[in-house]
C-alpha cells in the first residue's frame with residue numbers, strides 16, 4: 001500500500017546523516033540542490049548529528065534514545081524531513097516510534113515519523129520531478145539497500161528516477177535484492193560473514209559490465225566500493241543524488 | 250558436530266563460522282540448495298497480493314490461537330484424554346526425556362523409530378536414550394543420513410541439506426554394510442528405505458513430532474513427504490508425540506490456511522505427499538495403529554517467551570524454514586555454524602530464549618538486519634526486530650520493569666558500552682560534534698588506513714575536505730546574501 005503524499009511544500013528539513021556528513025557531503029549537497037531546483041526551500045539544522053541507528057542496531061537502546069531525542073528536538077517544526085538515505089529514513093520513520101514507546105516523546109516521534117521521506121521518494125512522489133539528462137551514455141547498476149527495499153519500500157523510486165534519464169541504461173545484477181553485507185556494525189562485528197557477502201555482491205555487480213554503480217545509501221556504497229577498491233576492481237560508485245545532479249544541470 | 254551442547258554455542262561460535270566460511274564445498278552446497286528453494290517458493294506465490302493476504306491470515310490465526318493458549322491447551326488435553334490419548338506435561342527438557350524413557354520402560358521397550366522431530370533434537374533425546382540403553386533410529390531420510398554421519402541437522406526442514414550426493418554416496422558406502430558406492434539418487438534413497446523398513450517392524454515405540462495440535466478435536470497433525478511419519482505412528486505398538494506447547498490451534502478450520510503456507514514456504518510444494526491426522530489409538534475394530542498413543546507437551550522455556558508481549562511473536566513460528574532459506578548469512582555459513590538445534594533467523598531468536606543469552610546469545614550478532622527473513626516468514630514474525638531486541642537484552646544490565654530473557658546483560662562488554670556512551674555524548678552535543686567533524690576533515694590526510702576488521706577486506710573511507718554541515722551552512726549563507734543582494738538591486 002502506498003503512503004499518502006502531500007502537495008509540494010515550500011520548505012523542508014534536510015537530515016544529512018552522519019556518513020554523508022563526513023564522507024559523502026557532495027551527495028548531501030546534490031540532494032539539497034535537487035530539492036531547491038524544484039523550488040523547495042531547504043533548511044539544514046546545524047544541530048543535527050546522527051539518527052542513532054548504529055547504537056540501536058547494536059542493542060544500545062538507551063544511548064540511541066538520547067541521540068534520537070536530540071534529532072527530534074532540532075527537527076521540531078511541522079515540516080517534511082527529507083533524508084538522503086533509506087536506512088536512516090527508516091530509523092526515523094519506523095524505529096523512532098518504537099524507541100520512544102511509553103515515553104513522553106512518543107507523540108513527537110510519531111509526528112516526526114509521519115513527516116519523514118527518503119530523498120528519491122520525495123522527489124518522485126511529492127516533487128514529481130521531470131529530469132532532463134545531459135550526461136554521456138552510461139550503463140548503470142543500482143544497488144538498493146535492504147531498507148529501501150523492505151523498510152521504506154522506495155527501491156522503485158530510485159529506479160524510476162534513473163528511468164527518466166535518457167542516456168542511462170540500467171543493468172540487472174544477479175540476486176539484486178540480496179544484502180551487501182554492510183549492516184552498520186555488522187560489518188565490524190561479523191567481519192568474515194560480511195566479507196563473504198560483499199565479495200559476492202562485487203562479483204555480481206562486475207558481471208553486469210556496468211560502468212557506474214549508484215545507490216541511495218552511503219553505507220552500502222562505502223562497503224561495496226571499499227571492497228572493490230581493495231581487490232583493485234573498480235566501478236565508480238556514487239550516491240544517486242550526486243549521479244542525477246551531475247547529469248541534469 | 251555430533252552432539253548438541255548448549256554450553257558451547259557462545260564459546261565456539263566464531264570458530265564455527267570461520268570454519269564454515271572456509272569450507273568451499275559446504276558453501277556451494279548451501280548456495281545451490283537455498284537458491285533452489287527460494288526459487289521454488291517464489292514460483293508458488295506468483296501474486297504478491299495473494300501472498301500478502303495469505304500471510305496476514307496466517308499471522309492472524311496464529312495470534313488468535315496464542316492469545317488463548319492456556320485455555321486451548323487445557324481443551325486439547327481434555328479432548329485427547331476423551332479420545333484415549335495420554336497427555337503428559339514436561340516443563341523442561343530433562344522432564345520430557347524422563348517421561349519418554351518411563352513410557353519405554355513401562356513396555357520393556359529397547360528399540361525406537363523416530364519420524365522427524367526438531368523438538369526431540371531440542372531436548373537431546375537420541376543421546377539421552379542411547380545413554381539409557383535404548384536404540385533410536387531416525388527414519389526421515391535426511392535425519393537418517395545425519396544420524397549415520399553422527400551429526401545434527403543443519404536445517405529444520407531438510408536436515409542433510411549441507412551434503413551433496415557424492416558425500417552421501419560415500420557415507421552410505423562406508424557406513425552401511427554391503428552397499429557399493431553409487432551417486433544415483435534413486436538408488437541411494439532405495440538403500441535407505443530397505444534399511445529403515447526392517448527397523449519399523451522391529452521397533453517397540455515410534456516417536457514423532459507434531460506440526461499442529463487441534464484443541465477442538467484432540468487431533469495431532471503431521472506433515473511429511475516420505476511416509477516415514479505414517480509408518481512411525483502406525484506400525485509400532487506405542488506412539489509418542491512430542492509437541493511444543495505453542496503448536497496448539499483452535500479448530501480444524503485453522504489448518505488448511507496454515508498448511509498451505511507451511512508447505513509452500515518450506516519446499517515450494519502446493520501440498521505434501523502425506524498429511525497425517527491422529528485422533529486416537531487403534532480402536533477395537535481397526536486393523537492397524539498403535540495400542541497406545543502419548544502426547545508429551547513440552548514447555549522448555551516457551552511459557553517464559555509467552556510472558557513477554559514482543560517476544561511472544563516468536564511462538565507464531567510454524568517451522569517452515571523459509572527464513573533460513575532467505576537469509577544471506579545462513580546461506581553462507583550453513584546450519585551447523587550456529588551450533589544450536591534451531592539455526593538461521595528463527596534459531597537466532599528462539600535459541601537464546603530457550604538456552605539463555607549467556608549460553609546462546611552470541612549468535613544474534615550474525616545478522617545484518619537486512620530483513621529478508623521477516624519478509625519471507627509466512628506468519629510475519631518480525632525476526633530482525635526480535636534479533637535486535639535480544640541484542641539489547643544481552644547488553645542491558647540495568648533493571649527493567651519486566652524480567653527479560655535469561656542471561657540478560659551477560660554479553661555486555663565494558664569497552665563497547667563505554668564506546669557507545671561516548672558516541673552518544675558526541676552525537677548530542679552539536680558543538681562537540683562539529684568540532685570532531687572539523688578536525689576529521691582538516692586532518693583527513695592523517696585518517697587511519699587501517700580501521701579494525703573493516704579494512705581487512707575493504708579500503709578505508711576517507712573523510713571529505715569539508716563536512717556537509719559546513720557546505721550546507723555556506724550555501725544557506727550565500728543564498729541569504731544573494732537574496733539580500735537581489736532586494737537592494
Ligand code: SF4
Nearest residue numbers: 566567569570572626
Ligand atoms: S520464523 Fe517464520 S519463516 Fe522462519 S521457520 Fe518460523 S514460520 Fe518459517
